[in-house]
Amino acid sequence: MEGTSFLLKRTMGAAYTFIIIFGIYIIYNGHISPGGGFQGGAILASVFIVHYLITEDKSIRFAFLTLLEKILYFTIVCFSIFFVLYNNDRLSMEAKTMYLLIMNILIGIKVCCGLSVVFFRFVLFESR
Amino acid sequence: MLNIFLVMTIVFAIMAIQTGILRHAVIYAGIYSLLCSFIYLLYKAPDVAIAEAVIGCTLSTVLYLVAIRKYKVYKVYYCYSEDTTKKKHDIINKTRHTLTNFSLSIELELDFILSKNTAAQMITHSSYDLVIEQNQNQLTIFGDVTNYHFEEVKRWFTDSNLTVEYCPLFCEIGDDRG
Amino acid sequence: MRKKLIAGLMVAVFIGILSSPVVPIGSASFLHDYYIQNFTKDTGALNSVTSIYLNYRIFDTLFETLLLLISVIGIIYFSRHEGDY
Numbered sequence: 027m028e029g030t031s032f033l034l035k036r037t038m039g040a041a042y043t044f045i046i047i048f049g050i051y052i053i054y055n056g057h058i059s060p061g062g063g064f065q066g067g068a069i070l071a072s073v074f075i076v077h078y079l080i081t082e083d084k085s086i087r088f089a090f091l092t093l094l095e096k097i098l099y100f101t102i103v104c105f106s107i108f109f110v111l112y113n114n115d116r117l118s119m120e121a122k123t124m125y126l127l128i129m130n131i132l133i134g135i136k137v138c139c140g141l142s143v144v145f146f147r148f149v150l151f152e153s154r
Numbered sequence: 155m156l157n158i159f160l161v162m163t164i165v166f167a168i169m170a171i172q173t174g175i176l177r178h179a180v181i182y183a184g185i186y187s188l189l190c191s192f193i194y195l196l197y198k199a200p201d202v203a204i205a206e207a208v209i210g211c212t213l214s215t216v217l218y219l220v221a222i223r224k225y226k227v228y229k230v231y232y233c234y235s236e237d238t239t240k241k242k243h244d245i246i247n248k249t250r251h252t253l254t255n256f257s258l259s260i261e262l263e264l265d266f267i268l269s270k271n272t273a274a275q276m277i278t279h280s281s282y283d284l285v286i287e288q289n290q291n292q293l294t295i296f297g298d299v300t301n302y303h304f305e306e307v308k309r310w311f312t313d314s315n316l317t318v319e320y321c322p323l324f325c326e327i328g329d330d331r332g
Numbered sequence: 333m334r335k336k337l338i339a340g341l342m343v344a345v346f347i348g349i350l351s352s353p354v355v356p357i358g359s360a361s362f363l364h365d366y367y368i369q370n371f372t373k374d375t376g377a378l379n380s381v382t383s384i385y386l387n388y389r390i391f392d393t394l395f396e397t398l399l400l401l402i403s404v405i406g407i408i409y410f411s412r413h414e415g416d417y
Binding site for chain 1: 200201203204205208209212213216217220221224
Binding site for chain 3: 059
């Protein structure tokens, strides 16, 4: 965005990495501590917003993000239904935990794509 | 603790509705959802609190602010000299009051910027809708004549008892702001 | 006439809902107790919210994510564009 102050640019540029680390932490520890795919994905989407606020880079690949979101949704549906069909008491604890972790990661990336597409649609396309 | 937060949410909700300036309303709504997230935390629902803090307080506030910035802003530069006294502040406040009423009447968002540059610098170097220069007790208003709000501004300033001189400019045609 | 009919129907439904008997939470607490006692053994999660969100109520989550996907698609195709999706 044009006309952003120098102070905001510097502080936000330094905060980048911390936001990414926090988002990944929330997603990765979704099954242990509060948080999960949706919250972590929203935090990761805010990285894109910070990126929009401090630079004038408008090269967002909408087609790629939308395609990625659709593919991830398909994967989530297939994976979870597969798990529900084969879930029984003989399944080990590690496998169940692994399922939760993978689902959290998939949902996180999907929500991140979705929210950033929504934001950039509103910002770059409306009112031009 | 919980009761304090609950009362504060009501206060900020009423403030967000009652304020006339859109930007303040967005900020009050952001504070309101931050307090909501604290309340969720006090009710021992940290998952919901994280979601509320991220979505309600950050994403939607930034989205609204960008939308207001993109929408209709009436940008006014107010140029004044270094030696400001009490009386001059009165003039600034009166001008700001008049322009706020004006922008509310035409449903634009007022962006009132105080500057210490001279008016000539502002005219050549910035994008603006109105430049006001103050000399002692005399106000000089520079504005684009092709901008049809200029006549409206004149009418508002004749109602207030300020000594004003108008200086119409002929800027580039096709300025679609405001 | 039709508007008044619909409004009257809505009022009737509202009164019916208010006067209908509600199952009190106390008698439904066996599910609540079951989740609290068995979620770690059943799902392998230490966070009970995640175990409900991703294991017991997985179809809820699937349709919730579908909701986000559909809203994104709607925003893309209804927003102002010049042929570039």
